[in-house]
Amino acid sequence: MKNGSLKDWLHRSNDHPEVCKLSLIQRVNIAIDMASAVEYLHHHCRPLTIHGDLKPSNVLLDHDMVAHVVDFELAKFL
Structure with missing residues (x-):
């Protein structure tokens, strides 16, 4: 995504x-x-x-700074 991950924005x-x-x-x-x-x-x-691994690097920000949750490798389907 255009603005990268939330981790990129939180950590210099x-x-x-x-x-x-x-x-x-x-x-x-x-x-x-x-x-x-x-x-x-x-x-x-x-x-x-259940996502199972929600962290700043798994949140991507689009061109309008809207957050999108990604990376469902550890997700649990109930």
Whole structure:
């Protein structure tokens, strides 16, 4: 995705010194996007799915800074 992972935005690196500049509203919106994704997996997806490895590197941000949960290798299908 265009804006990389949430990990890239939360942790500075020599390649991306501009990171860590998420505004409060961006942080809240990312948290809401993540919570919505987990709520969908737990309550609306068939079979019910538990992600199992939700971490900043598994959250990608699109061009509008909308968060998308990825990497379902450890997911459990109930």
